[in-house]
Amino acid sequence: MDALLDLFGSPPAKSSHVTTSLSSNLPPEVEQGNIEYKLKLLNPSSSRFEHLVTQMKWRLREGRGEAIYEIGVADNGLLLGLSQNDLDSSLDTLIRMANKLGATVTVLQRKCVSSDPHQRFVVEALVRKVPDDQLFLDLRLAVLGNVDAGKSTLLGVLTQGELDNGRGKARLNLFRHLHEIQSGRTSSISHGILGFNSEGKVVNYAVCGSAEEICASCNKLITFIDLAGHEKYLKTTVFGLTAHRPDAVMLVISASNGVANTTKEHFSFAIALGMRTFVVITKVDMCQEHTTTKVVEQVQQLLSSYKKVSQPVKSDEDVLTAAQNFSDDKVVPIFMVSSLTGYNLEQLQSFLNSIPLRQFTAELEDKQLQQSPEFQVDEIYSVPDTGTVVGGILTCGIIREGDRVKVGPVEIDSKAVFIDTVVSSIHRNRAPCLVVKAGQTATLALKGVEKSYLRKGMVVLDRKHQCDKLANTCKEFEADMCIVCHDGACIKSGLQGTVYVAGTMQTAIIREIKGKESLGQGDNGHVVFKLVKQSEFLKVGSRVLFNKGRTKATGQVTKLRTT
Structure with missing residues (x-):
């Protein structure tokens, strides 16, 4: 493994891992994603260098902090290779580009693509940059x-x-x-x-x-x-x-x-x-x-x-x-x-x-951050000298220490309500922090909330958006479903099974399959579900998984039936 991963702390030419067995080309380069092909990076002018840095910044954002550079490869994917001197010079330029952004470069692989009459090489390098607002x-x-x-x-x-x-x-x-x-x-x-x-x-x-x-x-x-x-x-x-x-x-x-x-x-x-x-x-x-x-x-x-x-x-x-x-x-x-x-x-x-992180478009990430915060509760703890702590993932928005929030839904007198509270502290990976952003897991200490009121599947919301969020609390919802696996039995109205929607896990009854009597393997249908126990916070577009024995159906929420 030491030969496989070489950090560019020393001159790149000293890497000893050379592979001679490889395919003749790669797929053509695409504009999206975090993989960049460069035939060579030889002594770029200052304006060209700034353009290359901007391009690297884009690739890193597409890969959420990671980018793969293929040096010696044409845009059409052909492995043309470079001489040893040109390869060393191109790697030096790549390192300077990464240093400009505060990123690191690691050689993943060096390949010999031609030895007649002179050896020509291509290099695959991993560029990694931890975002400024993250530790890793x-x-x-x-x-x-x-x-x-x-x-x-x-x-x-x-x-x-x-x-x-x-x-x-x-x-x-x-x-x-x-x-x-x-x-x-x-x-x-x-x-x-x-x-x-x-x-x-x-x-x-x-x-x-x-x-x-x-x-x-x-x-x-x-x-x-x-x-x-x-x-x-x-x-x-x-x-x-x-x-x-x-x-x-x-x-x-x-x-x-x-x-x-x-x-x-x-x-x-x-x-x-x-x-x-x-x-x-x-x-x-x-x-x-x-x-x-x-x-x-x-x-x-x-x-x-x-x-x-x-x-x-x-x-x-x-x-x-x-x-x-x-x-x-x-x-x-x-x-x-x-x-x-x-x-x-x-x-x-x-x-x-x-292994690459799951890729999102920059537009989608920006949209998630701009939305009102929704924190999905997956774990609940009672910590001495701290009080009630909830663990989970922030699906959208930003939560800061000291934010005034609501947690729920809690059923009181057969009515779903949210409890006012304050985020007194935040921890990520057992270390204190001040902010958690969309897509990150964390634990939140909630001030003045008894643990007995809480359960898995609840959400923590911005207190200012209470009215809008209550519209998402329901016991019945509609979803477009597809049967992906079954044991020979069909899905019919009245069937009871377990439904999973984001952090929600509850027994549900199929109230109706619109326009059809039943659904079998590979069938699609519009299904109405009713939760058996209590109301849950759901959102249109959320993925639904229904399981009954060996029968599984997956789909998306299309409508919430609120009362």
């Missing part, structure tokens, strides 16, 4: 898989920096309850963090003594959301996918057990929610090669059933290709690792460092 780039990764697949053990090894002892030592730090330690099975939603510094090196608890030190030492942070694998905790797992809004999914499969029914179910939820996914096959140290080959074939068969393309990762070059292709949700990388011996863990770490 943050990527949330949900971890799915069947019980005993080795999810918590793998996360323990990655976050603690120590290999497992074969008896589950590595996973103990992720468990939250005594019965989880005793059974070795996750039943709740737990979190772990793994950082990478500007050189692409791992920052975990083996390097730093606390989460605060990890956050202060890294410029990219992976937050793992460890979800339960046992079928009886399925609702908790799906809630973690919908409420915690991960950027991607890591599907963990045991080489000794293969693809189980729960594995298929978890993958179907990830597909239904449109989440990018990669597969990690664990416990390869326990199996013969023919066994692991069979498991890989099972995984490829599962992926092909959803029209996904598998990409087994076997080399350092495969890692970089997988990271680039990960933005295309049709490609699913497959890693094979061992938490006991450490086999291929460096490849997985390199992929996590290179």
Whole structure:
């Protein structure tokens, strides 16, 4: 891995990792996105240099702080290459451009594209800049898989920096309850963090003594959301996918057990929610090669059933290709690792460092920041000397310490109301901060609110917009739905199941399917849902997931029925 990731602290020409096996070209360059092709960057004039810096700033914004530069590549994707001297000069220019923006440059790969009559090279470089209002780039990764697949053990090894002892030592730090330690099975939603510094090196608890030190030492942070694998905790797992809004999914499969029914179910939820996914096959140290080959074939068969393309990762070059292709949700990388011996863990770490953040257009990000704040409550705590604290994600707007807000809806005398409160303090990744912005997770201390009044699925809103927000509180809503998976039974009026909308998880009844008696596999329909228990804060356009047994339907809210 040291040869794979070279920081440009020393002259770029000293990089020793040269690959000679590669395709003849890349796809043509596109204006959108965070990938930029440059044939050469040789001694640009001052005006040209400023233009290049502005262009880099745009690519970084498109990639939310990360950009990939392909040096020696024409705009049409042809790998023409540069001589060693021209390549060194172009890399020097790239570093000066990055320095102008306060960014860092890391060589991901150096390729020899021609040796006749002289060697010509292309270089792939990662440019990374943490936004001025953030300590690091943050990527949330949900971890799915069947019980005993080795999810918590793998996360323990990655976050603690120590290999497992074969008896589950590595996973103990992720468990939250005594019965989880005793059974070795996750039943709740737990979190772990793994950082990478500007050189692409791992920052975990083996390097730093606390989460605060990890956050202060890294410029990219992976937050793992460890979800339960046992079928009886399925609702908790799906809630973690919908409420915690991960950027991607890591599907963990045991080489000794293969693809189980729960594995298929978890993958179907990830597909239904449109989440990018990669597969990690664990416990390869326990199996013969023919066994692991069979498991890989099972995984490829599962992926092909959803029209996904598998990409087994076997080399350092495969890692970089997988990271680039990960933005295309049709490609699913497959890693094979061992938490006991450490086999291929460096490849997985390199992929996590290179994996692109979920991309949004600059216009969409600006629009989210300008909207009235909406904070989705996923966790509730009672902290001594602080009071009630809620954890979750800010879906839009900005919340500052001291803001006057409302939390709800709370049903009092059969009426949905919001409780006035004040944000007394804010924490992100266990460190205090003054501001949280759209897309960021945080915990908010709410002044004067009893914990007993609150529940998961509530929202914290700007107090000034109370009247507008109450219009979003309802028990009935309409949605355009599509059946993505079923067990042979059709969806009909009167059917009762679990509905997930953002941070809301509640039992719901299908009141009506407009114009149709039932819906089967692949059918689309306009469905009216009624929540069984209490009113919830919903929004038109929110993604809906309905689950009943093996039957799943996904869609969008189209209308709220308020009373």
